[in-house]
Amino acid sequence: MTGPVSPFAFVDGALDRADHLRDDPDTLATLWPQARVVVLEDDGRAFAGDDTxxxxxxxxxxxxxxxxxxxxxxxxxxxxxAQAARRLSIDAPARIDLRSAATQWNAFDATVFAQARAMLHWHTRHAFCGVCGGELAFVRAGWLGQCARCGSEHYPRTDQAIIAAVSDGQRLLLGRQRNWPPRRWSVIAGFVEPGESLEQTVAREVLEETGVRVLRCRYVASQPWPFPGSLMLGFLAEAGPDVPVVGDELDDARWFDADTIRAGLARDWSVGPEEDEGGIALSAPISIARWLIESWLASVTR
Structure with a gap:
């Protein structure tokens, strides 16, 4: 599939999933000798060469x-x-994590790594049936887990999460978690709960985490986020000029004006500001979070 180049990682270069081949073991066996195999350690790192x-x-x-x-x-x-390294007798010169690969590799290699990581994580975490506890046997070329005891079927899981750039018209609402590097900020995100629409999730998560009431929002883009198996659903949202009041999840939440955001985007995201420099550091370029921030800035500076 081809199309416009995505502004964030894990989208461009996606494989043809070829669902019809999952039930065709003979064809897969014929393809195997010339096939490429992404090999991952149990910690999610991929095999890499001397050049990483x-x-x-x-x-x-x-x-x-x-x-x-x-x-x-x-x-x-x-x-x-995709195959787990522990099942093979081969080795490679190096290992690389997915975040590093996304900044160094071409789009196709990073995207196929992301798919492999998400699927192998699902296999590792779902070895037993959630209904009766029986052991699962994976069929359909790894895309279906069947319980040997009760016959229940289990499919790969993706956790949906919203991520929203919330603005009061002139400022952008950002939060920071306690375990982030100093002065690192990002837009608000959270998981969709059962029975919620995406719009309801945006309003609830922003209110819970920051005390700010969302007035309206619109969906703009999505990004697979295999850390370990989420789909980030991006929104632009409008809110009243409420004073942020953080809950249990964030260390702080504040409104930032366009000049501060512009300076943060211009700064090296991996280094961040010096302690005596002031300013903020923002999300990595591989993320939809940064694209949402850039999209908001473009909308207020046109």
Whole structure:
């Protein structure tokens, strides 16, 4: 699939999921020798070469057939799989985490790494049935868990979360968590609860975390966020000029004017301001959070 270049990571270069092949083990076995295999450690890091680029051996180098490997999809006639390193006897010169890869790798490699990480995390965390506790057997090339005891079926889980750039018309509402580096700020985010619409989640999360009442909001974009398995649903929201009052989740929440936001975006996000410099540091360029901040700034400075 092709289209406009995304302003954040884990979207561009997505594989053709080729769902019809998940029930075709014979074809997958035929594709295996020339297939590429993304290999991940249990901590989510991927195999990398000496140059820290993606190290994805082909099936012939691994040997055998797909076995327990998860079929990720197709690209230009070549199959891609994911496999846990502990199941293989091969090694690689280095390991790399997904956040680092997203800033260093091309879009396709980072996106396929993200898909592999999310799927292997689901396998690791869902080895047993949530209904009866029986052991799951993964079928459909890794995309369906079947309980050997009660027959329940389990599908890959994605946790939906909203992320919102909230403005009072002239200022942007940002919060910071206690475990973040000094002076790091970002937009407000939170998970969707059962029975909620996305718009209701935006209003509830912003009110709970900051005490600010959202008047209206609109959806603008989404980003897979495999840390470990979320989908971030981005909104631009309008709110009254309430004074922020933080709850239990945030260390602080404040309104920031356009000049402060502009200076924060111009600063090296990975370093942040010196203690005596003042100013703020904002979210990494790989994130939809930063794109939402940039989108808000563009809307108030046109």
């Amino acid at each position: 680029r993606l190290f994805a051996p082909d099936g012939a180098a691994i040997g055998g057939g797909p076995g327990t490997a998860i079929f990720l999809g197709m690209r230009d006639g070549q199959a891609w799989f």
